[in-house]
Amino acid sequence: MNTRIExxxxxxxxxxxxxxxxxxLLVINNAGEILMQRRRDTxxxxxxxxxxxxxxxxxxxxxRECAEETGILAEITGLLGVYSDPNHLIEYLSDGEVRQEYxxxxxxxxxxxxxxxxxxxxxxxxxxxxxxxxxxxHPTMRRQLNDYLTGRYPVAD
Numbered sequence: 001m002n003t004r005i006e007x008x009x010x011x012x013x014x015x016x017x018x019x020x021x022x023x024x025l026l027v028i029n030n031a032g033e034i035l036m037q038r039r040r041d042t043x044x045x046x047x048x049x050x051x052x053x054x055x056x057x058x059x060x061x062x063x064r065e066c067a068e069e070t071g072i073l074a075e076i077t078g079l080l081g082v083y084s085d086p087n088h089l090i091e092y093l094s095d096g097e098v099r100q101e102y103x104x105x106x107x108x109x110x111x112x113x114x115x116x117x118x119x120x121x122x123x124x125x126x127x128x129x130x131x132x133x134x135x136x137x138h139p140t141m142r143r144q145l146n147d148y149l150t151g152r153y154p155v156a157d
Contacts, residue, residue, distance in 0.1 A: 003036075003041045003093055003094055004092050004093060005066050006129070007091060008088045008138070009087045012087070013091070014089070016086075017056045018098070018100070019100050019102060020102065021058065022049055022051050022052060022101045023059070023104045023106065023117075024046075024048065024062060024067065024103055024106070024144065025049060025105075026047050026105060026145070026148055027109065028108070029045075029109070029110055032128070033126035033129075034126070034127050034145070035048065035068050035072055035074075035110070035126055036125055036135065036137075037070055037121035037124045038121060038122045038124075040120055040121065040122050043122075043136065044137060044138050045099045045136060045137045045141075046081070046141050048062075048063075048066040049062060049065050049066075049105070050065040051062065053088055056151045059106060061106075062105075067113070069120050069124075070121065070124045071114055071116025071124065072112075072113040073108060075111055077106075078106065079106055079107065080105040080144060080147060081105055081147060082103070084101065084142070085146060088101075107148070120122070122144055129145075
């Protein structure tokens, strides 16, 4: 754990040295629960998502990352928004990368699979939206969840 540090509004954070396109998938099941994973590298809860690979679209990235990180195959049903906060930097302790991400966050629904832990997620749960305050969620991820829960779908930010 703690192989990365998330800096947010930290004037002492190191300067970014990369800008990385990434995609998240906010998956909602029929009960209205949200699929969340507990990241092994920070211990915080987050939507499944990650870095876009060469040769794939942002939506393909979101579906792939969701399946890899949670065991849930999902389909995209909409777009929540585009998020990139220059005050949110991700510092990787292993190689010195300090990343600003450009995240496209999609909405989705599960097709198949079951929540499964792996090398990236120490826990995967369907979480009732009213219980989200019981989980350690980074403020920038919380913003995305709040945008969904309040019906605010920013096209770009």
